[in-house]
Amino acid sequence: MKNLLSAAFIFGILFTACSKKESPGFGAEQDIKVHYDTTAIDSFSNGAVSVDVARKIRMSSPQYLDSVKQVQKRLEEEKKLQEENKKKVEEEKKKADAVKKQTVSETPAATPKTE
Secondary structure, rough: OOOHHHHHHHHHHHHHHHHOOOOOOOHHHOOOOOOOOOOOOOOOOOOOHHHHHHHHHHHHHHHHHHHHHHHHHHHHHHHHHHHHHHHHHHHHHHHHHHHHHHHHHHHHHHHHOOO
C-alpha cells in the first residue's frame, strides 16, 4: 500500500512536469516595439541620418530661419499693439478721473448748504 501511494505520487509529479505547456504565442512577440533613432529604414543604408543631425540640418535651412524671423516680427508687433492699447486705456482712465473730479468739485459749489 505504501508503495502504491508513493508510486501514485511520483506518477502524478511526472505527469504534471511532463505535460504540454502553452507558449505565449505570436501575440506576445507583437507587443515588443523597437524605437530607432534614424530616419531611414536601414541605419547602414545611404542617406541614413540620425534624428539629431536631421534636426540640426532643418534648423540651419534658410526656410526655417526665415520662419523664425517672421515669428519674431509678429511677436514684436503684438507687443507694440498691447503697449499702445495699455496707453490708450490709461489715457481714458485719466480723462474719466479728470471729468469725475470736475463734476465733484462743481457739484458742492453749486448747492450751498443751509442750516
